[in-house]
Amino acid sequence: MASVKRVILDVLKPHQPNALEFCQAIAKGGSDYRVELTVLEVDENTETVQVKVEGSAIDFEAIQSIINDMGGSLHSIDEVEVQSGADDG
Amino acid sequence: MKLFDKVSFLFRITSTHDIARRYFVVNGFDGALTMLGLIIGFLVSAPAELSVIISACLGAAIALTMSGLSSAYVSESAERQLALSKLEEAMASDLQDSAHGEAARRVPLIIALVNGLAPLIISLIILIPLWLAKAGIPMPVSPLYIAIAMALLLIFLLGVFLGNISGVSWLRSGIQTLLVAVLTMALIYLFAG
Numbered sequence: 635m636a637s638v639k640r641v642i643l644d645v646l647k648p649h650q651p652n653a654l655e656f657c658q659a660i661a662k663g664g665s666d667y668r669v670e671l672t673v674l675e676v677d678e679n680t681e682t683v684q685v686k687v688e689g690s691a692i693d694f695e696a697i698q699s700i701i702n703d704m705g706g707s708l709h710s711i712d713e714v715e716v717q718s719g720a721d722d723g
Numbered sequence: 724m725k726l727f728d729k730v731s732f733l734f735r736i737t738s739t740h741d742i743a744r745r746y747f748v749v750n751g752f753d754g755a756l757t758m759l760g761l762i763i764g765f766l767v768s769a770p771a772e773l774s775v776i777i778s779a780c781l782g783a784a785i786a787l788t789m790s791g792l793s794s795a796y797v798s799e800s801a802e803r804q805l806a807l808s809k810l811e812e813a814m815a816s817d818l819q820d821s822a823h824g825e826a827a828r829r830v831p832l833i834i835a836l837v838n839g840l841a842p843l844i845i846s847l848i849i850l851i852p853l854w855l856a857k858a859g860i861p862m863p864v865s866p867l868y869i870a871i872a873m874a875l876l877l878i879f880l881l882g883v884f885l886g887n888i889s890g891v892s893w894l895r896s897g898i899q900t901l902l903v904a905v906l907t908m909a910l911i912y913l914f915a916g
Contacts, residue, residue: 646814648736648810648813648814648823650735650736650737650738651732651735651736651822655732677813678813679809679810679813679814680813680814702820702821703820703821703822704821704822705736705810705814705818705821705822705823707814707815707816
């Protein structure tokens with residue numbers, strides 16, 4: 635089974651929840667997630683951010699759901715790192 | 724998420740902390756001044772049974788509560804829906820199932836509770852001496868005077884609370900609100916006495 639080790643996402647989000655709360659919510663989605671957020675662009679009501687998530691086995695669906703719960707919208711997956719397990723042929 | 728954290732989060736993402744605080748002070752002040760006015764009205768008019776005074780004050784307190792609940796809910800619902808619509812437009816997506824959608828539904832309810840319960844709680848505190856007297860507990864002076872003192876103390880404390888928020892002297896702010904109460908008493912004595 636292949637595990638997702640790293641994803642870099644382009645996300646449009648409202649100003650609130652702020653970047654810190656946004657990252658914390660995503661980090662809570664896994665037991666060993668490391669989350670980095672970079673603000674790329676700020677508009678009147680929204681901001682475009684780049685979110686980098688690293689972990690031993692990232693649950694992408696769960697991350698997408700957390701982003702939506704926080705009012706964000708996933709625009710694109712910019713980078714992905716996936717590692718195959720021992721049982722992969 | 725614990726209830727307090729959840730409420731705090733919903734207030735934070737809608738930037739409505741200050742609105743709830745403002746409603747608490749404004750309607751709490753309404754409750755205290757209304758009780759003060761009613762009790763002084765009873766003092767300057769023909770003597771009335773304690774039970775009549777309590778019923779009249781309780782009636783006014785319940786009316787203030789219902790007015791506070793309904794007016795805040797209606798106005799805040801409209802405000803939150805408008806804010807949500809603007810955000811949905813900016814995001815070009817439906818946010819009803821997000822934290823923002825939840826906030827638009829729940830924050831008006833919470834603010835309505837604050838707005839409604841503030842005058843009720845303050846009124847009930849002011850009425851405590853009247854209930855105690857009715858229950859037969861002896862008072863050194865008329866329970867109406869003690870209720871007036873209680874109302875003045877609460878009005879002063881609301882001023883102190885405002886002073887703490889705005890960062891000005893708590894004493895000055897407390898005295899300012901107290902002066903409004905004293906002016907109200909003077910007007911009642913002038914027109915109804």
